């Protein structure tokens with residue numbers, strides 16, 4: 001699913017967070033799993049952001065993904081990927097905060113896809 005609530009938490013251990021709506025179709029998928037992947041999209045990948053933000057359409061197309069050695073699905077050709085182990089869940093209003101420890105990281109050259117003020121933007 002498409003999210004923009006991602007943030008870094010800790011360097012040692014490497015922890016990151018994001019938050020998921022309590023009503024999301026994907027809620028159990030991400031709160032009851034052992035591992036999950038985060039992929040930071042390139043500016044050229046807006047179509048994927050739109051696609052995986054659609055309700056009831058979160059199943060990843062095989063053509064859009066790779067699966068890493070831990071069995072974690074990640075977006076193919078993403079700007080960066082983080083293969084995470086779920087370590088903590090915190091209720092936060094109508095969302096839950098999901099904290100994960102980063103087991104593996106990839107990154108490449110390019111511009112990130114930026115969502116700001118209700119739309120996709122380019123870095124100046």
Ligand SMILES: Cc1cc2nc3c(=O)[nH]c(=O)nc-3n(C[C@H](O)[C@H](O)[C@H](O)COP(=O)(O)O)c2cc1C
Pocket residue numbers: 001002003004005006018019020021023024025026049052053054055056057058115
């Ligand atoms: C740019 C963008 C950022 C989003 N960020 C989040 C987020 O941080 N957390 C979340 O639960 N949903 C977020 N969403 C909404 C989900 O991608 C998705 O639209 C929603 O979960 C659809 O409902 P469903 O999960 O019940 O199918 C975001 C959507 C967009 C377009």
